[in-house]
Amino acid sequence: MAPPEVYNISQSPVTSHAFNGDRSQVAVSLNSNEVQIMQRAGREWKPVETLSEHDKIVTSIDWAPNSNRIVTASQDRNAYVWQQTPDPLTGRTIWKPTLVLLRINRAATFVRWSPNEDKFAVASGARAIAVCSFDPDNDWWVSRLLKKPIRSTVLSLDWHPNNVLLAAGSADMKARVFSAYIKDVDKRPAPSVWGEKLPFNTICGEYGSPAGGWVHAVGFSPSGDALAFACHDSTISIVYPGGPAIFTIRVSLPYVTLTWTSEDAIVAAGHDCQPTLLQGSPGGWQAVGSLDEGSGGAKGSAGASRVGTPGRLNSAAFNTFRNAADRGLASPGGAGAEGGDTELFTVHQNTITSVRPYDGVPGAVTRVSTSGVDGKLVIWEVSAMGALTGRIGGMRLG
Amino acid sequence: MADINFRKIDIDRFEEDVLLETDLYEADPRNPAQVLEAAKAKAASVRSSLSKGDILGSLVLVLEDPPYGPNVEEAKNLTLQTLVTVLNSTKSADIANVVKALSPDVQDSLMKYLYKGMAIPGWGDVSGSVLLNWHEKLTEAAGLGCIVRAMTDRRVV
Numbered sequence: 229m230a231p232p233e234v235y236n237i238s239q240s241p242v243t244s245h246a247f248n249g250d251r252s253q254v255a256v257s258l259n260s261n262e263v264q265i266m267q268r269a270g271r272e273w274k275p276v277e278t279l280s281e282h283d284k285i286v287t288s289i290d291w292a293p294n295s296n297r298i299v300t301a302s303q304d305r306n307a308y309v310w311q312q313t314p315d316p317l318t319g320r321t322i323w324k325p326t327l328v329l330l331r332i333n334r335a336a337t338f339v340r341w342s343p344n345e346d347k348f349a350v351a352s353g354a355r356a357i358a359v360c361s362f363d364p365d366n367d368w369w370v371s372r373l374l375k376k377p378i379r380s381t382v383l384s385l386d387w388h389p390n391n392v393l394l395a396a397g398s399a400d401m402k403a404r405v406f407s408a409y410i411k412d413v414d415k416r417p418a419p420s421v422w423g424e425k426l427p428f429n430t431i432c433g434e435y436g437s438p439a440g441g442w443v444h445a446v447g448f449s450p451s452g453d454a455l456a457f458a459c460h461d462s463t464i465s466i467v468y469p470g471g472p473a474i475f476t477i478r479v480s481l482p483y484v485t486l487t488w489t490s491e492d493a494i495v496a497a498g499h500d501c502q503p504t505l506l507q508g509s510p511g512g513w514q515a516v517g518s519l520d521e522g523s524g525g526a527k528g529s530a531g532a533s534r535v536g537t538p539g540r541l542n543s544a545a546f547n548t549f550r551n552a553a554d555r556g557l558a559s560p561g562g563a564g565a566e567g568g569d570t571e572l573f574t575v576h577q578n579t580i581t582s583v584r585p586y587d588g589v590p591g592a593v594t595r596v597s598t599s600g601v602d603g604k605l606v607i608w609e610v611s612a613m614g615a616l617t618g619r620i621g622g623m624r625l626g
Numbered sequence: 627m628a629d630i631n632f633r634k635i636d637i638d639r640f641e642e643d644v645l646l647e648t649d650l651y652e653a654d655p656r657n658p659a660q661v662l663e664a665a666k667a668k669a670a671s672v673r674s675s676l677s678k679g680d681i682l683g684s685l686v687l688v689l690e691d692p693p694y695g696p697n698v699e700e701a702k703n704l705t706l707q708t709l710v711t712v713l714n715s716t717k718s719a720d721i722a723n724v725v726k727a728l729s730p731d732v733q734d735s736l737m738k739y740l741y742k743g744m745a746i747p748g749w750g751d752v753s754g755s756v757l758l759n760w761h762e763k764l765t766e767a768a769g770l771g772c773i774v775r776a777m778t779d780r781r782v783v
Contacts (some may be wrong), residue, residue, distance in 0.1 A: 269741075355643075379645045379649055380645055387748075400645065401650055401651075401780075402650070402651065416634075436652070437778075439734060439778060439779040439781075440650060440779045440781065441774075441775075441778040442650055460774070460778055461771075461774060461775045461778040461779065462770070462771030462772075462774040462775055463771070463775075478730055478769070478771050478772075478775075479768050479769075479771050480771050481770055481771065481772075481774065482771050482774060505711040538770055541770075578721040587631050
């Protein structure tokens, strides 16, 4: 398996990242009120433009691959749609913002374009999701709010491939599937496992977190017939509403982000600092292994000691203390060069906050990108992961 | 002078659509009296299974469907007491095998009680060293996620 491509793009956390259609540019927010557009230059990413219109921290970015529009959401309760237009003065192409009338009174937390790129949804702390569509008469984006029965901040969203259904994960410990049907934009969707008649704000599914935790991430499978959600109670659940069946997998530290790579595989990542591959079918699901395993990480030689230990606790410093506690070896006070090394053996050195498809088509994603609190952007290969299946017996993810 | 204690104002009183603790988990369908009855019946059957030396069976008995939620303090205390009896009468060499044999649900439930016990040192027969010993073995068997679930679950035992 090819080693992951690792880019140190920032000293500060990467709050969000979104690639353009041909992956030559990436938009990132580096824990500030600005969005950086970076261009690939050989083995690194060079900042080429800064989008500054928000007043507070930008929480989420999405880049529509076909229409080449960027949407950003921020704690300042606003969202902007950015489009490339020639500057009337200089004639240079610049990114021009269009205001979105969100009508929310708390921070916007998450934003995603619909598959047809004619709508987007903004999650917010105002117990609401704003579903936005373009109003050509006034040249701005208008929103309709999904409110009931959301009881707390909405943390994540994902669109169904039919452009109508929307999944939302919320801090009230529920994952829900809504209809976000907009009359002027959408054609009537074909009946699916989620229902037949789908007027705006229909609740097509509601699923509680197994042991009470915020629902950090939601995702529809490529066909849209299954839903995965990851919660802060260190579980990830896969729902087949047609079955009906729910599979819950207990993991080490909680996942906060996930993406389906095919109809039978999910990559999830979070506080454990390493992306994990899960595989399954309507018959059952299991965690297969870490994409980080065997990649060498920060310290190639340490590979053998990594299996079965949470990434978060896998550093030379932690091992020194554990050996001291368990076996009375090497007093930590003696502080050899090895004992003072707090670098984790995983590629990411802190929580991974976003994992997104990078290469391939929906249903056959071959590479994914991750970004996190450590300021790294990493591109991982998933296609070769099938080889890992034989090693399940030796894995312990508990 | 303006009231400087504005941070202590209960703003939820002014919010119509306030999110209540009870909205966050499904309430126990039984009433408190039934829950207490069940806890007493469990305590008795655990005593008899413990006298036969069946640690694993006793643990599963006491940890399945534990009382949770408000108004069932008596049943909660009785269950903790019963559990502590089981924990204290287990040989430390057996702990590792016992926790490995438990189902994931029971493991999660056990972790909740271990933390509850550690929060009230000296209560009844609760012994810190016994609890820590179980905690170590349980974490090895069930992983860190088990601790995370004990912290997030609103169904407090």
